[in-house]
Amino acid sequence: DAKTTQPPSMDCAEGRAANLPCNHSTISGNEYVYWYRQIHSQGPQYIIHGLKNNETNEMASLIITEDRKSSTLILPHATLRDTAVYYCIVRPYNFNKFYFGSGTKLNVKP
Amino acid sequence: GAVVSQHPSWVICKSGTSVKIECRSLDFQATTMFWYRQFPKQSLMLMATSNEGSKATYEQGVEKDKFLINHASLTLSTLTVTSAHPEDSSFYICSAMDSEAFFGQGTRLTVV
Numbered sequence: 377d378a379k380t381t382q383p384p385s386m387d388c389a390e391g392r393a394a395n396l397p398c399n400h401s402t403i404s405g406n407e408y409v410y411w412y413r414q415i416h417s418q419g420p421q422y423i424i425h426g427l428k429n430n431e432t433n434e435m436a437s438l439i440i441t442e443d444r445k446s447s448t449l450i451l452p453h454a455t456l457r458d459t460a461v462y463y464c465i466v467r468p469y470n471f472n473k474f475y476f477g478s479g480t481k482l483n484v485k486p
Numbered sequence: 487g488a489v490v491s492q493h494p495s496w497v498i499c500k501s502g503t504s505v506k507i508e509c510r511s512l513d514f515q516a517t518t519m520f521w522y523r524q525f526p527k528q529s530l531m532l533m534a535t536s537n538e539g540s541k542a543t544y545e546q547g548v549e550k551d552k553f554l555i556n557h558a559s560l561t562l563s564t565l566t567v568t569s570a571h572p573e574d575s576s577f578y579i580c581s582a583m584d585s586e587a588f589f590g591q592g593t594r595l596t597v598v
Contacts, residue, residue, distance in 0.1 A: 410586075412589075414530075417577070417592065417594070418591055418592060419490075419492075419579050419581075419589035419590050419591050419592045420530070420579070420581075420589045421589070422586050422587065422588065425586070463529070472518055472520070472535075472583050472587065473520065473532060473535065474520070474530075474532065474581070474587055475532060476522075476529045476530040476531075476532075477529060478529050479529060
């Protein structure tokens with residue numbers, strides 16, 4: 377069962393930061409927060425993951441609240457190619473299965 | 487990152503026939519792979535876990551005799567949709583674990 381709640385859709389202007397929220401109020405201490413995205417008719421693409429510290433890579437930043445009950449994925453300068461469905465998933469690090477929720481459809485507009 | 491490849495990317499088959507979809511990990515070995523199904527405008531649904539050298543484990547509600555999974559090597563898992571019907575038309579996606587989970591590009595199955 378998906379253990380996350382995300383808004384169904386969001387709009388973002390090209391070049392601006394996209395901030396995608398995720399609620400995971402029942403997260404356990406050994407569960408990580410993962411973000412994947414799925415561009416239309418493709419397989420999901422890994423973006424980033426974290427446990428409790430904020431994380432940054434070449435694609436995005438992940439901000440996790442101190443109580444770990446929510447997080448935000450930040451795309452610092454959204455482009456049209458970032459239009460996709462973004463999935464927030466929580467799972468233990470050593471548990472390989474992913475259960476996807478409904479995700480957020482991000483529409484980046486010119 | 488690691489590469490997972492599916493073949494074919496799309497397939498059309500007649501109702502009642504069987505179709506096989508391959509999932510390969512190209513640059514790493516995967517003792518475990520996963521199969522998902524995605525209907526239009528819906529999220530991915532985990533169907534089964536493919537285990538190298540042993541039987542697959544299926545999620546609740548997934549018919550194991552209809553969706554046959556074989557994981558004969560550390561780089562290849564196959565999903566066979568047997569006696570396909572139009573309601574089996576869907577987007578099938580596999581994944582394999584390396585440092586993280588990597589997904590194939592998906593296979594669009596259309597049963598006519």
